[in-house]
Amino acid sequence: MKKLARAIRRNKVPYLFLLPTVVGMLLLQALPILQGLYLGFLHSRKEMLLAYLSAPWAGLDNFKQILFNPSSPIRSGLWDAVRNTILYTILVTLGTLATGMAMALLVNREFRFRAAARTLMLFPWIVPTYVVGLLWGFLWQRDVGLVNIILTDWLHIFSTKPTWLIGPNTLWAIVIPTIWRQWPFSMLMLLAGLQSIPKDVYEAAEIDGANKWHSFWKITWPLLKPVWAILILHGMIFNVYSFNIVIMMFGNGAGYPGKYGDLLMTDLFRNSFQMWDFGTGAAMSSLLMLAMMTLVFIWYRVFRDQLTGK
Amino acid sequence: MSYTSRFTSRRWSGRFLTGFTWILVALHLIPIAWMVYCGVKDNGEILSGKVMPGRRQNEVMFLARMADGYLAGTADGGVTRFDGNLKQVSHLELATFATSFWLDAAQAGKPATLWALSSNRGLQEVDAEKLSLRKTYGIDRMAAAYGPAWNTLWVNEVSGSSLYHLGPVLYLAYQFQGYPGVTAFDPATGEFKPAAGFPGKEAGLLRGFTRPDSADGRLAVLTSQGIFLHSPDGSRPDVSLRAGRLPAVPVRICALDGDRLLLSADSRAFIYDLAADSVLTWLDRKEGAGIITAFGRSPGRIWLGDSHGATSLPDATPATPADQAGQQRLAIEFLPRFPQADGRSEDITAYRVTSILPLPEGGALLGGPNGTLSLLDAAGEPVAETAAPLPSLYIHWRNYLDLWRNIDFGLYLKNSFIVCISVMLVAMILASMGGYALARFNFPGKNLFGYSVLATQMVPGIMLLLPLYLMFINFSRATGLIVKGTYGGLILTYAAYFVPFSIWILRGFFASLPKELEEAALVDGCGPLQAFFRIIIPSALPGIIATGVYVFLSAWDELMFAWVLTDEKTYTIPVGIRLFVGNFQNRYDLMMAAATVSTIPVMLLFFLMQRHIVSGLTAGAVKE
Numbered sequence: 001m002k003k004l005a006r007a008i009r010r011n012k013v014p015y016l017f018l019l020p021t022v023v024g025m026l027l028l029q030a031l032p033i034l035q036g037l038y039l040g041f042l043h044s045r046k047e048m049l050l051a052y053l054s055a056p057w058a059g060l061d062n063f064k065q066i067l068f069n070p071s072s073p074i075r076s077g078l079w080d081a082v083r084n085t086i087l088y089t090i091l092v093t094l095g096t097l098a099t100g101m102a103m104a105l106l107v108n109r110e111f112r113f114r115a116a117a118r119t120l121m122l123f124p125w126i127v128p129t130y131v132v133g134l135l136w137g138f139l140w141q142r143d144v145g146l147v148n149i150i151l152t153d154w155l156h157i158f159s160t161k162p163t164w165l166i167g168p169n170t171l172w173a174i175v176i177p178t179i180w181r182q183w184p185f186s187m188l189m190l191l192a193g194l195q196s197i198p199k200d201v202y203e204a205a206e207i208d209g210a211n212k213w214h215s216f217w218k219i220t221w222p223l224l225k226p227v228w229a230i231l232i233l234h235g236m237i238f239n240v241y242s243f244n245i246v247i248m249m250f251g252n253g254a255g256y257p258g259k260y261g262d263l264l265m266t267d268l269f270r271n272s273f274q275m276w277d278f279g280t281g282a283a284m285s286s287l288l289m290l291a292m293m294t295l296v297f298i299w300y301r302v303f304r305d306q307l308t309g310k
Numbered sequence: 311m312s313y314t315s316r317f318t319s320r321r322w323s324g325r326f327l328t329g330f331t332w333i334l335v336a337l338h339l340i341p342i343a344w345m346v347y348c349g350v351k352d353n354g355e356i357l358s359g360k361v362m363p364g365r366r367q368n369e370v371m372f373l374a375r376m377a378d379g380y381l382a383g384t385a386d387g388g389v390t391r392f393d394g395n396l397k398q399v400s401h402l403e404l405a406t407f408a409t410s411f412w413l414d415a416a417q418a419g420k421p422a423t424l425w426a427l428s429s430n431r432g433l434q435e436v437d438a439e440k441l442s443l444r445k446t447y448g449i450d451r452m453a454a455a456y457g458p459a460w461n462t463l464w465v466n467e468v469s470g471s472s473l474y475h476l477g478p479v480l481y482l483a484y485q486f487q488g489y490p491g492v493t494a495f496d497p498a499t500g501e502f503k504p505a506a507g508f509p510g511k512e513a514g515l516l517r518g519f520t521r522p523d524s525a526d527g528r529l530a531v532l533t534s535q536g537i538f539l540h541s542p543d544g545s546r547p548d549v550s551l552r553a554g555r556l557p558a559v560p561v562r563i564c565a566l567d568g569d570r571l572l573l574s575a576d577s578r579a580f581i582y583d584l585a586a587d588s589v590l591t592w593l594d595r596k597e598g599a600g601i602i603t604a605f606g607r608s609p610g611r612i613w614l615g616d617s618h619g620a621t622s623l624p625d626a627t628p629a630t631p632a633d634q635a636g637q638q639r640l641a642i643e644f645l646p647r648f649p650q651a652d653g654r655s656e657d658i659t660a661y662r663v664t665s666i667l668p669l670p671e672g673g674a675l676l677g678g679p680n681g682t683l684s685l686l687d688a689a690g691e692p693v694a695e696t697a698a699p700l701p702s703l704y705i706h707w708r709n710y711l712d713l714w715r716n717i718d719f720g721l722y723l724k725n726s727f728i729v730c731i732s733v734m735l736v737a738m739i740l741a742s743m744g745g746y747a748l749a750r751f752n753f754p755g756k757n758l759f760g761y762s763v764l765a766t767q768m769v770p771g772i773m774l775l776l777p778l779y780l781m782f783i784n785f786s787r788a789t790g791l792i793v794k795g796t797y798g799g800l801i802l803t804y805a806a807y808f809v810p811f812s813i814w815i816l817r818g819f820f821a822s823l824p825k826e827l828e829e830a831a832l833v834d835g836c837g838p839l840q841a842f843f844r845i846i847i848p849s850a851l852p853g854i855i856a857t858g859v860y861v862f863l864s865a866w867d868e869l870m871f872a873w874v875l876t877d878e879k880t881y882t883i884p885v886g887i888r889l890f891v892g893n894f895q896n897r898y899d900l901m902m903a904a905a906t907v908s909t910i911p912v913m914l915l916f917f918l919m920q921r922h923i924v925s926g927l928t929a930g931a932v933k934e
Contacts, residue, residue, distance in 0.1 A: 024740075
């Protein structure tokens with residue numbers, strides 16, 4: 001106790017500066033998270049919602065329903081959402097990284113109006129994600145969408161207009177717009193990384209007879225490790241929790257994404273705020289949080305040096 | 311030698327790569343360009359898959375005989391004068407939508423006046439001789455007659471003409487806010503006021519407006535609820551005829567004289583006698599006759615325009631009224647056709663007659679879609695054909711007006727700005743304090759705080775949202791203070807989410823500032839607080855602003871929390887958009903306009919702050 005008092009007296013300024021933030025975080029982050037974890041063990045649904053934390057105790061029932069009861073109504077569509085989320089996250093994260101890398105290499109050359117090209121490339125990254133969902137939901141429309149007008153009417157790649165927003169194509173319909181919006185950010189970061197690599201490294205490699213392909217994989221890629229390590233981490237968190245693009249794309253924001261387009265967040269949101277089942281929603285979020293923390297922890301261990309900048 | 315060839319090949323591959331880069335940039339921007347473009351396009355064109363910009367609908371709405379020829383008015387606000395052989399003399403483009411016209415003949419000292427009523431410009435007064443716009447009485451002035459609850463004007467719902475000059479008053483009929491209004495306009499004073507004696511909201515949807523040429527005629531309004539006749543000078547009693555009393559639901563109306571109304575329902579037409587209060591006669595139209603699209607009348611003759619052409623029959627009142635089955639019919643005896651006036655359209659609707667001007671010497675002038683005109687002689691043979699000039703390409707700004715008038719987009723925009731600016735300011739203040747504390751001081755709990763900041767970024771939003779929702783509701787039940795649905799609740803929630811993140815970014819900025827800055831200040835006698843506010847904040851301002859902008863952009867983009875924690879007074883843009891698409895199914899034009907409006911503020915902000923944001927974000931990537 002004495003020790004604490006002394007610590008506070010000695011560090012008045014930092015404690016004072018952090019006080020509002022800490023209070024805010026305790027009230028609006030820590031407290032809800034603890035309640036959220038607790039809600040997962042309660043039968044908190046519809047008529048029980050107002051009972052709040054005194055809703056009937058469910059024990060591990062919610063978790064059992066989610067994990068082991070295939071006939072539970074909560075389960076319907078859940079594993080589709082899990083599968084879609086995993087595929088979506090992998091495809092988007094890797095697609096974003098690959099596109100961003102290729103474009104960063106293209107823009108890293110000297111040419112006229114390079115700054116303008118870079119700025120124009122950043123455009124989609126500033127478009128709000130809900131607008132991205134709305135806009136691409138319109139672009140993917142079967143009859144009036146620009147994608148089908150270009151592919152079928154102009155380029156004649158398909159003989160009949162394909163359906164994008166129903167069926168297995170849905171996965172591409174959500175992956176492509178997300179990559180479209182996110183790669184400029186990857187490009188920006190990788191470009192900054194590229195520009196920090198000293199030129200003489202390449203000159204030395206060229207003297208040693210390395211071609212461009214070799215020098216990319218042996219020099220550029222390893223030296224960019226801090227950048228792509230953090231980009232993949234960022235992409236993982238961001239895309240697993242992706243919500244806006246998918247929710248806005250189907251039925252112009254009022255529809256159901258379907259078996260191949262539903263993500264964990266949209267499934268959870270529907271389950272919680274349309275079926276008013278908070279208990280299983282909280283249980284599922286807890287599981288998701290646990291999974292994400294494990295994943296991030298592993299990633300952090302593997303790339304610790306790069307991520308902490310040591 | 312080998313060096314030169316290598317040099318040139320490099321130059322060419324370089325040019326190729328540069329060109330390739332620019333092509334990719336262009337492809338990359340297509341969706342945004344399409345969004346902006348469709349925001350100013352007509353939804354009908356979007357739905358029919360037309361990519362190129364379109365023109366306004368310009369079917370001929372109005373035809374009149376002038377001393378030396380004809381005057382034609384089209385729905386797009388095109389006013390054209392032709393000579394007796396349909397050679398164009400002069401043209402005026404009012405650039406309006408769904409325009410309706412009325413011509414006042416020349417009076418002593420005043421040349422003929424053409425009145426044009428449109429859904430975007432209101433009432434316009436045109437000199438019919440010189441074809442010049444004299445005056446515009448905007449929609450706002452018309453709206454003022456009905457008080458502040460004004461939303462939208464629909465004149466295109468009214469078939470045929472929707473304005474008539476009667477005595478000193480110009481009567482205008484248009485739909486607004488779901489109920490029909492007949493407005494009296496006094497050209498002498500320029501004043502609009504609701505015309506007395508006409509029904510209001512209970513009258514349903516406005517469909518037609520007419521008055522006979524005879525002196526004893528009343529103005530007749532056709533609505534979905536029935537027909538209402540009113541005599542402004544009080545010479546004849548008002549009549550209210552419920553739709554249920556009619557044998558069919560009429561969609562077009564034409565008053566033949568003081569007592570007889572010509573009414574049409576799709577392809578059928580009948581004459582109703584008000585004095586006898588019954589159907590006088592049915593017009594004998596063949597099976598498969600087109601939908602009636604226009605009426606015309608001349609002494610002793612009735613003209614019908616339909617989707618195939620025009621027909622005419624003598625206006626002879628049968629000796630005895632028709633029985634209920636409508637056995638007695640007037641036979642059509644004159645069948646002119648409406649020739650395709652030019653090869654511009656292969657569409658079957660090109661033969662639709664949209665207006666008829668019967669000529670005293672026999673024959674008629676017919677108007678159709680695409681501004682086509684055809685002059686028929688007394689035998690029904692075409693004598694001359696022409697078309698009014700095409701309207702110029704237009705930008706559909708109306709979508710943006712509709713966003714504000716029909717959807718409460720202004721409110722959503724205001725809410726988003728209030729919430730995002732507040733969160734930005736809170737984050738900038740708290741995060742510069744917190745970031746400074748982390749960067750400059752060593753204190754117990756520092757690492758714990760740092761890790762919890764990182765951990766908050768890994769929590770799924772819904773994990774917070776479920777308890778927050780319950781917390782807000784139960785807090786209100788316990789204390790009576792409303793939190794859910796207020797700006798404060800959302801701002802606090804956002805701040806709690808964005809401040810830790812901003813602290814993490816700003817920590818780096820403060821750490822990169824040289825320590826000598828504060829040391830010098832402390833030596834000069836400043837306290838630590840003074841040093842922070844006087845020295846540190848100004849030096850780190852670019853970083854603080856960049857962080858603030860980033861918070862603004864992120865808060866602008868937030869949907870899930872706003873969806874749950876706002877109500878109809880505090881809906882932010884994403885929630886508002888999501889809600890209106892349910893009510894405006896397939897209105898892609900409105901949706902893209904809304905999308906454009908929601909993108910413009912963040913785009914502007916980004917380009918003003920681009921340098922700061924880019925350097926702030928990439929600072930981590932190039933950290934030594």
